[in-house]
Amino acid sequence: MNATPGTAPHDPHDPLHDVVIVGAGPAGLAAALMLGRTHRDVVVLDSGVYRNDPADAMHNVLGFDGAKPSEFRAAAHQTLAAYDSVELRRATAHEVAPLDAARPADGFVVRTDTGDVAARRLLLATGVRDELPDTPGLDALFGTVAAHCPYCHGHEFSGTPVAILGAGPHAPHVAGLIERTASRVVVLADGADVDPELAAALAARGVAVRPEKVLRLEPVTLPGGHPGARAVLDGTAPEELGGVMVAPTLHQSAPFAAQLGLELRASGCVAVDATARTSLPGVLAAGDLAHTADFPMPVSSVIAAMAAGQLAAASIGADLLAH
Known part of the structure; x- marks a missing residue:
């Protein structure tokens, strides 16, 4: 553990929910659906800020390939509305603590800008934040012409030159993934x-x-109307590109892992076991903020996040039955 989590007193007049889910991306929403189908009392806290906000479209999701991320969320919200025990609350969480530091499995309280939420189990699904290289102009292109995953965005660069920004150890692997779609590949x-x-x-x-x-x-x-980017290089001719692959540095998008003293992996993501449980009893984590020992890196995809959320929900259900 990195720290000893504090105690947050709970007003006995306030409801103690079964589960509070912090984060309303694919992992949190999928977990809420799973728990709602067994009529668990669930509150999902949705800050309105998402990792895929810069993306103009999402991919690799059957039924939603090419759809806007907001369309996926709207469909998920409509699905969850059919379950009376699930509340989707627009609120930004800023602090999390056990109700009793000596007995964390008794429950947790989440402080938000709209009030406190207490629950017997806590699921963190707040995701990660992408820190991009400081190349001028990259921020404005990220999510459209610039992307980090060939599986999620490489097809959209088909038939155009594609650059890999940075000659890190990832470059040959990314080049191998993108070479079948790009007209040529260059490393900057x-x-x-x-x-x-x-x-x-x-x-x-x-x-x-x-x-x-x-x-x-x-x-x-580019010719044919394809959106692209011009890489202006020092002292030589620029590169005209249909896509730019980048390798962001990942950071936790919320401070809750530190507040709770959760174990982290070298990736900076929360260490979880195969059942989504963290190092603190009663706290589970799902989505790209979580990292199991079996994978070299956290898996950043909508489908993987949804599967992780469903697994975490099943673990929560088992925990609540046992306690």
């Missing part, structure tokens, strides 16, 4: 030295490496 080293073995691995795939510093990325329209 952004002025950094390139490891010789990495350069050889890229050359074996026919991937060129541009060593120059990337001064900025500019939005452009």
Whole structure:
């Protein structure tokens, strides 16, 4: 544990819900549906801020491939409205603590901008925040022309040149995933030295490496009307691109893991076991803020988050029956 969580007194006149879910992305919403179907008393706290806000469309979700993320959430909200025991509350949580630090499994209270919510079990589904490289112009392109996952966005770059920003160890893997859709692949080293073995691995795939510093990325329209980007390079001709793949640094989007003293993995994500349980009894975590030991990294996809939320809900149901 990183810290000892404090105690938050609970007014006995306030309701003690079965479950409070902090976060209303795919993981939190899927967990709420699972719990609602067994008539558990559930409150879902929705801040209105989501990791995929920059994305113009979501992919790899059957029935919603190419849909706006807001359309998916609207459909999920309509589904949950059929379950009377599930409350979707627009509120921003800012603090979480056990009702009794000596007996955390007795319940938790979540402080929000609309009041406190107490529950016997807590599910964290607040996700992570993407910290992008500081390349000028990248922020404005992220979620459309710039993306971090070839599975989620690579198809949309079909038939155009695609750049990988940064010559890190991820570059050959990303190049291998994107080469079937891109007309060509180039790595923008952004002025950094390139490891010789990495350069050889890229050359074996026919991937060129541009060593120059990337001064900025500019939005452009490619022939045929395809949206794209121009990578302006220091002292040489720019690259005209249909897509830019980036590798963001992940951070917890909320402070609750630190407040509760939860164990983290090297990825910075909350350590969970195969049943979504964290290092603190009574607290579960699902979605891309959580990381099991069986995977080298947290899985960032809508479907994986939904599956994790459903698994966490089943674990919560078992816990509540046992206690």
